[in-house]
Amino acid sequence: MDASFxxxxxxTSPMHIGSLLIYNPExxxxxxxxxxxxxxxxxxxxQLSKTMRQKLVRVPFELDYPYWIEDKDFDLEYHVRHVALPKPGDWRQLCIQAARIFARPLDLxxxxxEFTVIEGIDNVPGVTPGSYAMVTKVHHAAIDGMSGIDLMEALHTLDANTPPPNEPDTWKGEDxxxxxELMAKSWVNNLANPMRQLDAAARAMPGVAKAIKGLVAKDFKVHGEMIAPRTxxxxxxxxxxxxxxxxxxxxxxxxxxxxxxGAKVNDVFLTVxxxxxxxxxxxxxxxxxKTLTAMAPISVRSSGEKGDMGNQVAAMIAPLGTHIEDPLERLAYVHSQTVNSKAMTDAIGARNMTEMSKVSPALFMALGAQLYTRLGLANRVGPPFTTVVTNVPGPPVPIYSTGARLESxxxxLCLTDGMALGHVVQSYCKEATxxxxxxxxxxxxxxxxxxxxxxxxxxLRDAAGSASPATITPAAEPTNSKPAAKKGAAKSGKAKKK
Structure with a gap:
C-alpha cells in the first residue's frame, strides 16, 4: 500500500498529506x-520519529517495492522552510499560500x-497578532492519518517548557x-511473493466465507447506492x-x-x-x-504498530445522502448506510483487506497506476466513489511546539485523477475542523x-436542536427538490475564518 502511493x-498528483497549523507564541x-x-x-x-531522516531507494525497473534507508546527507534546513505573507495577511491569503506550497511535489x-513556517498572519479573525502558521507535507508512503498524529507528537510537547529528551541521539546514516544488491533483493522477494499471496489468501478465506454468509443472512446489503454517479x-x-x-x-x-x-460523530460529519x-x-x-458517496479510511493499526511508518488502513464506502434535502432525514440515512458498510467491512475483515494489498506485484502495480494516469481513464470509467472523507482524531488537550501553543x-489531502476533492475532519481540544x-x-x-x-x-444543528430523536428515521422516499440556482450563486461566498 505504501508503494502504491x-x-x-x-x-499533477503529488502523493503527500499534511496540515495547516496555527501557533500562538505568547x-x-x-x-x-x-x-x-x-x-x-x-x-x-x-530521534523521536522514524520518519524524519529516512529516504526512499527505488528498485530499477520497479521490480520490487522501494526500500527505506537512513539518509546520511540529511539536512534539516532543507526540510524546514520560512516565508512571510505580504500585508494585510488575512485568511484568504494564508489559504492561497498553503495551496501553492501543498501543490508542489516533494523531492523523493x-x-x-517539508514544513514551511509562514509569518505575517496578523489579520486572520480569531488569531492573535504575532502568531505564525506552518504547512506540513509528508509523503503518504511514509505515513497514514494515525502515524501522522504520532509524528505530530514527536514534534510537540504537552508543556510549553518541556526540556529536550535526555537520551543521546544514536542515529547513523546509511550508504x-x-x-x-537491489536486483538480488528483488529476485528473492519475487520468488517468495507467490507464497505470500497464498498465505494472505488463506488468511482471507474465513472473512470471505463470513461475508457470503452475512450477505445471505441479510446482515448487510450490497446495493446500487454504493456506486457513485459521475460528477x-x-x-x-x-x-x-x-x-x-x-x-x-x-x-x-x-x-x-x-x-x-445510534448515530456516531463520524455520521454527523458525513451528513454535513x-x-x-x-x-x-x-x-x-x-x-x-443519485446520492454521492465517500471513501472513508479505517485505521487497522494495532497498539503495537503505533509508532510504525507507513499505512495500515482499509476503507468503506459511505453514501452521503446528497439526494435528501432535509438534514435530519439525511443524518438518519447516512447512519443507516454506514452501519451497513461497517457490517460488510467487519465481515470481510478490515485487516484482511490491508494484508491482501501487501502482496501485489510491484511491477504490475506501478504499470497499472501509470496507465491509469497516462490514458486519462478517470474521464472514461465510472468513479468508485465521489470524494474522500478521512476522520483524524487530534489531541484533546493543548500541545506546544518550540514553546508556542497550537491554536488550530x-x-x-492528496488528490488523484478521478478524485478532485478530498476532505479531512480533524478534532483538537474543543474544536473540530x-x-x-x-x-x-x-x-x-x-x-x-x-x-x-x-x-x-x-x-443540521438547528434542526437537531428542535427535533425529537424518536421521530428521526431513515426516509423511504427522501425529498429530492432541486430549486433553480440563482445566477452567480457560486461566487457569493465570503472568505471567513470562524
Whole structure:
C-alpha cells in the first residue's frame, strides 16, 4: 500500500498529506519564536520519529517495492522552510499560500517531508497578532492519518517548557544499496511473493466465507447506492490546488448525533459534508439524482504498530445522502448506510483487506497506476466513489511546539485523477475542523464551498436542536427538490475564518 502511493506520484498528483497549523507564541520564552528556535527544537527531537531522516531507494525497473534507508546527507534546513505573507495577511491569503506550497511535489531523493513556517498572519479573525502558521507535507508512503498524529507528537510537547529528551541521539546514516544488491533483493522477494499471496489468501478465506454468509443472512446489503454517479469532481486533475475549511464546536457535533438513534460523530460529519456538496452542486446546476458517496479510511493499526511508518488502513464506502434535502432525514440515512458498510467491512475483515494489498506485484502495480494516469481513464470509467472523507482524531488537550501553543489544525489531502476533492475532519481540544483540498480548475470558488459547509452544519444543528430523536428515521422516499440556482450563486461566498 505504501508503494502504491509512490507509483501514483505524478507532476499533477503529488502523493503527500499534511496540515495547516496555527501557533500562538505568547507561551514561548519571551513571547516570541524565531526560525532558528524552530530548527533547534526540531533537531533536539529527531530521534523521536522514524520518519524524519529516512529516504526512499527505488528498485530499477520497479521490480520490487522501494526500500527505506537512513539518509546520511540529511539536512534539516532543507526540510524546514520560512516565508512571510505580504500585508494585510488575512485568511484568504494564508489559504492561497498553503495551496501553492501543498501543490508542489516533494523531492523523493530526500526524506519525503517539508514544513514551511509562514509569518505575517496578523489579520486572520480569531488569531492573535504575532502568531505564525506552518504547512506540513509528508509523503503518504511514509505515513497514514494515525502515524501522522504520532509524528505530530514527536514534534510537540504537552508543556510549553518541556526540556529536550535526555537520551543521546544514536542515529547513523546509511550508504544506499547498489544496483546488484537491489536486483538480488528483488529476485528473492519475487520468488517468495507467490507464497505470500497464498498465505494472505488463506488468511482471507474465513472473512470471505463470513461475508457470503452475512450477505445471505441479510446482515448487510450490497446495493446500487454504493456506486457513485459521475460528477465534476471525478475527472483528470491539474497541478493547481485550493484549500479551505471551517471550524465548528466539537460539543455541537456530539449534540447533533443524539438526533438520530445510534448515530456516531463520524455520521454527523458525513451528513454535513453531504449537505455541503448538495448545496454546491445545486448552485452549479450539477447535482445528480443519485446520492454521492465517500471513501472513508479505517485505521487497522494495532497498539503495537503505533509508532510504525507507513499505512495500515482499509476503507468503506459511505453514501452521503446528497439526494435528501432535509438534514435530519439525511443524518438518519447516512447512519443507516454506514452501519451497513461497517457490517460488510467487519465481515470481510478490515485487516484482511490491508494484508491482501501487501502482496501485489510491484511491477504490475506501478504499470497499472501509470496507465491509469497516462490514458486519462478517470474521464472514461465510472468513479468508485465521489470524494474522500478521512476522520483524524487530534489531541484533546493543548500541545506546544518550540514553546508556542497550537491554536488550530486543519488537514490537507492528496488528490488523484478521478478524485478532485478530498476532505479531512480533524478534532483538537474543543474544536473540530472540516477542511478540503480541491483541484483549482475544478473548484475555482473555494470560499463558496467553505460557506456551504458552514451553512450545512448550521442547518443540521438547528434542526437537531428542535427535533425529537424518536421521530428521526431513515426516509423511504427522501425529498429530492432541486430549486433553480440563482445566477452567480457560486461566487457569493465570503472568505471567513470562524
Amino acid at each position: 509512490v507509483a501514483l506520484e505524478t507532476r 507561551t514561548a520564552p519571551g513571547g516570541f519564536v524565531r526560525y532558528k528556535d524552530i530548527l533547534r527544537f526540531f533537531e533536539s527531537r529527531m 531523493s530526500r526524506p519525503p517531508w 544506499p544499496p547498489n544496483f546488484a 465534476r469532481f471525478n475527472t483528470v486533475i491539474s497541478a493547481g490546488r485550493v484549500v479551505e475549511g471551517r471550524s465548528i464546536p466539537l460539543a455541537d457535533i456530539k449534540a447533533i448525533r443524539t438526533a438520530a438513534p 459534508i453531504g449537505g455541503a456538496m448538495r448545496k454546491y452542486l445545486l448552485a452549479h446546476n450539477d447535482l445528480p439524482d 489544525m486543519m488537514g490537507l 472540516i477542511a478540503f483540498t480541491a483541484d483549482r480548475k475544478v473548484m475555482d470558488d473555494p470560499e463558496f464551498y467553505a460557506d456551504c459547509i458552514q451553512q450545512s452544519f448550521e442547518e
